[in-house]
Amino acid sequence: MKPRDRLRIAMQKSGRLTEPALELLKRCGLTFRQSRDKLFCFGEGEPVDLLLVRDDDIPGLIAQGVCELGIVGRNVLDEFRLTVGRESEPLAELRPLGFGRCRLSIAVPQEFDYREPTQLAGRRIATSYPGLLGAWLRERGVAAGVVTLAGSVEIAPKLGTADAICDLVQSGGTLVANQLREVDVLLESEAVLAGPQALPADERGDLVELLLKRLDGVIQVRE
Ligand code: PRP
Ligand code: ZN
Ligand code: MG
Known part of the structure; x- marks a missing residue:
């Protein structure tokens, strides 16, 4: 160059x-x-x-x-x-x-009784951040399926293509609108x-x- x-x-x-x-x-x-x-x-x-x-x-x-x-x-x-x-x-x-300022978080549907990351084992998680999510899961020894989407990640649980999501949360408005609950923070951004x-x-x-x-x-x- x-x-x-x-x-x-x-x-x-x-x-x-x-x-x-x-x-x-x-x-x-x-x-x-x-x-x-x-x-x-x-x-x-x-x-x-x-x-x-x-x-x-x-x-x-x-x-x-x-x-x-x-x-x-x-x-x-x-x-x-x-x-x-x-x-x-x-x-x-x-x-x-x-x-x-925002956070990269795991969010789950209301009916998912989430207490800890190991409950994600064998589940599918939709995200636009496969690298960060993959590293976080590996550190915790959790084998989950990562579904990579470029956008509109929050509708994946409703569509049945994922059991949880990993996406950015700022006001929390998007999660509320999609009946999702923030349960774990991967990164403060x-x-x-x-x-x-x-x-x-x-x-x-x-x-x-x-x-x-x-x-x-x-x-x-x-x-
Ligand atoms: C981000 C993120 C969520 C939303 C969260 O998307 O993907 O959809 O903001 O913000 P909230 O908690 O205030 O509702 P954004 O629209 O910024 O960009 P994107 O098109 O890259 O997803
Ligand atoms: Zn973007
Ligand atoms: Mg978005």
Whole structure:
């Protein structure tokens, strides 16, 4: 890949992390020229540009060197590290960002009398996080079937394709709407700044350090 002198940050194009991520970058002194419905936003002050993409694509884009940094949920980053990312350069969680807090949890239908993970043995669990769920089950020695779905995981029990689900819970509204009960937490998540384990050894590396410094200032003020 051709070396670049501008830094690229990937973030969610539209979703729960979009507004707070833009707000945070603004507080770090970054402003961008193009409107938000475009894929690419040109940085006006610092030589830092934005890529607006699907959140699930962000770790892969960093691993491929398409961008240096990404603002993404810890759940997405950790899932990538446990699956596709095992083959590529390791990614690091550079900073927790304090917004987009949610949990990756096991939820079961009301009639399931859940007390402990071993009760999941021999059951099917629907999830978009097969890596994180698989690791959690292995650690507990539970052999369950993992049904991977890209979305609408919460309707799987009603459809009879799963006995439980493993999905993100924020307000809990989705679970209530689907008569599911949260019974175990696998991961406490929030938006994080992700990047390569080894920063580029050029101007972009210096830019990352400058950004981290500003970020620490902004986060400290907010706390
Ligand atoms: C997530 C998750 C649940 C929902 C939980 O989906 O998959 O469906 O949020 O939030 P709640 O507890 O506040 O109801 P989201 O719509 O964010 O994105 P997705 O399309 O990637 O599933
Ligand atoms: Zn997503
Ligand atoms: Mg959802």
